[in-house]
Amino acid sequence: MNVCIIGEGLTALSLAKSLINKKINVHYYHKSRNSNFSSNRTIGISKSNFEFFKEKIFQISKNNYWKINRIEIYTDKIDTENLLKFENDKNDLFYIIKNDKLLKSLNSNLIKSKFFKKILLKKDINEESLNKKKYDLIINCDASNFLAKKYFTKKISKNYYNLAYTTILKHKKIENNTATQIFTKQGPIAFLPISNIETSVVYSIDVKNKKFDNSDVIDLINKNNPKYKINKINKLNSFELSSSNLRNYHHKNILAFGDLLHRIHPVAGQGFNMIIRDIKILSEIIESKTELGLHIDALILSDFEKLTRNKNFIFSSGIDFIYEFFNIEKKIKNKNITKILKTIGKNKNFTNLLIKFADRGINF
Template sequence: MYHLIFIVKIKIIMNVCIIGEGLTALSLAKSLINKKINVHYYYKSKNSNFSSNRTIGISKSNFEFFKEKIFQISKNNYWKINRIEIYTDKIDTENLLKFENDKNDLFYIIKNDELLKSLNSNLIKNKFFKKIILSKNINEEFLNKKGYDLIINCDANNFLAKKYFTKKISKNYYNLAYTTILKHKKIENNTATQIFTKQGPIAFLPISSTETSVVYSMDIKNKKFDNSDVIDLINKNNPKYLINKIDKLNSFELSSSNLRNYYHKNILAFGDMLHRVHPLAGQGFNMTIRDLRILTKIIEDKIELGMQLDSQIFDEFEKKTKDKNFVFSKAIDLIYESFNLDKKVQNKSFSKIIKNIGKNKNLNNYFIKLADVGINF
């Protein structure tokens, strides 16, 4: 007698709530709907005002993951960087460190608002995605009644953050980051430049042959700067550009933080809520993409096994990411503090030590890999 065994794969309908707005929340939403998960996206206002002079740098491995698993970024919306030069104003013309890879680009610069608009336009056409205005009537009880499998919070200032995610290790840098875009004469523009000045680190990040983004993290603990001061210092530290115009300056305060607990029951904190770092290494959004990579892989595995999404996903995610994120965040803080101390010391010893380290090819390649893929242990 023969027995016929039928394996029936049950389709499980999964519903996820994402609270917050911005690049992290939209990228997460796109990643989930790509897996045919229903996403309710709660945001604050219909008229979100995204600054046109903010840019992000995405490392090569993260960029490839983003294009393959999340969203295909148009070639018109990113600019390749194949060389990084780091200077200190104690050594006038010779670079302190230099990173380059003859075979590959190091990272890509993308305008925040362009990627946001593209993601938003793509999402609103998808049947698995629904946008909902976050009104005062929406609270935890309301969300629980909706029966979401998972709730992912990307907003550090809402009711969930204030109730469940207040324990963190925090640090105020007493820095104000000024951002703008330089419009300049056309040049070959694929080298990112960072200069550690007495006022703080300034980064020149190319976004086209005629435009370069500037991020100047200025120490305001002992001295305040007005916009004209900042523009004067940008011009003073300008490495090579023949500037036609400097766009309006925007600014925001800088701090670092690491959240002690990543989740509560079926509620996960995500993005900058988990870890906020100084922008000098350009690793903030890269850390978030690495988190997204791990989180979506865990969810993908559960779906493949036909399992319902629940808080075990968040427990696994925290175990795989929390220690790495903490160590990586502290490494960036150490870089900041080392250069911050050096600018107060009236000698070139530290700079020369760093320069000698940079000449070591193996160490140079290690730093490139670390910036690209993060910590793996």
């Protein structure tokens, strides 16, 4: 079986690794001649997804991830009682990984495989030239290329008018296994530990009515700092935030994948988790077909869409609801909403339900 993957980044590399583990030939088309692994960005992977990733995709080194066993959520002021608290005495809740470390590890592993071939994406490449190579499947992870513009334009979209600012704090050593999220007047800010001396920051700032420069953002990070004695704040990176859900997942033997399928607000740290769940489902479909001795062709793409599209839309809508819910109080200036949620949050069954939702999506 021969598969073409178009795109760059963790989604494309993780999918490629999943396929070559099944001894499927993968041609990986990428734009950059020299891979740039420098990044202040991190990803959070839930416990069940982390276990699947290690078992079925790639064994992540212990030096490349950090365990989170507690999450605290506040509204506006860190010195008040937390709004919600999630913890599990027996298990870690999720794991934080630096993008650049996982990218480097995956890339180094893949290029050693005889089933993997990297191909620089030429400007003159088109659908006809891909079809001449007679790929069984073409998987497109690039939301802006010729395939996306031709076949995958119908989607439900939303502009949050937010900029997500990311950086890494260097700070004095502390016991650092609690993630903190604060819903400030400017937007949600998350402090995500990656070691006892480093913490990743993701700050989604509302820029619809006011612009912020980097110095403003740094001031806000310092203002909302929950506990860290900061030695250094790395350079800020930023990107626009929007959500989208694709209406059709495939065309003939071409499958849309990753952010092209669904893009969500980072408020709950679930973007890459959705992608891992998609890889798991696609992997299970391929395994079931091959075990029956069936040829892998475009029919599996229909199966994939049937099993994922509705679930992905419901999950994406849930993340959007979380973002908008915490915006309500800011818009209507009514503290009763926070009081109600704080009361509900003391119910262990409710918090356990949210933990399962974050861990397994709507499959729990």
